[in-house]
């Protein structure tokens with residue numbers, strides 16, 4: 001698309017044809033990290049566990065009856081990755097519906113979000129926001145004018161998989177071969193990327209073992225730090241960053257380090273604001289921990305790292321501040 005064709009647009013993005021991918025969405029302007037680009041209400045919701053084509057077809061038929069002709073037409077124009085395998089309503093829904101959160105029993109069909117193509121290194125984060133009743137898309141990196149806006153189709157843990165695994169899943173479910181910046185790396189760099197992603201997944205599992213918070217707190221905190229470094233190297237800036245800061249918060253507060261817990265709580269909130277926005281579900285609960293880390297249920301379990309809020313250090317130099325912040329990971 002030529003820059004002229006969207007230079008007057010009041011919208012942040014345009015729908016356009018993207019070579020090799022069908023339709024896609026590109027930025028009309030330079031979009032800053034943290035910007036909410038899309039907030040899309042579902043055309044309809046559907047039980048996520050329904051995989052029977054006949055049941056889905058009947059469900060969608062009923063849901064479409066209450067919609068306008070334009071909406072029905074827009075639904076029918078969505079991409080169908082299974083034209084030969086299934087009836088259209090099922091094929092379109094299977095290609096485009098998104099679960100409403102990681103453990104949700106429902107999925108939603110979103111007419112705008114459905115046009116976003118996949119990247120294993122996406123420039124946006126997508127989240128179901130039950131406060132607004134919309135699927136939100138936030139820039140997790142600055143996005144250049146004319147750049148394609150992408151999401152990751154693979155669940156966060158799985159997207160850490162190696163190139164082979166990702167390609168297999170995308171080919172099986174979405175019927176395309178991924179040629180994103182990560183998948184098209186030369187062999188040596190691709191192997192390095194695979195091993196970083198495998199390491200992130202492994203460390204995430206380790207930190208997920210609750211008893212580590214107490215028994216091997218430094219090691220758990222060090223795993224958080226390593227994950228953040230590896231994710232930065234992989235340019236992964238999605239909501240996992242906020243989750244890792246929240247893990248670091250919990251490790252610190254469980255061991256009495258109120259000062260560092262407060263800083264990690266602030267980082268958790270800042271990252272969630274970037275990826276999900278100020279109306280993100282549960283954000284207010286986490287904000288409380290910045291001022292009052294001790295209100296967390298793990299506070300007081302141990303006091304081996306005892307500090308108070310007055311011990312938060314201020315440094316002009318970011319590196320010096322980080323040395324202070326992660327000091328417990330080195331003990």
Ligand SMILES: C[S@@+](CC[C@H](N)C(=O)[O-])C[C@H]1O[C@@H](n2cnc3c(N)ncnc32)[C@H](O)[C@@H]1O
Nearest residue numbers: 020021022023079081114115116117118174176
């Ligand atoms: C949810 S739709 C995305 C929008 C779609 N491109 C369209 O034309 O409406 C998913 C389909 O888009 C295509 N697609 C998405 N990401 C792609 C990518 N990175 N490379 C090639 N095709 C892609 C695949 O055909 C996939 O089944």
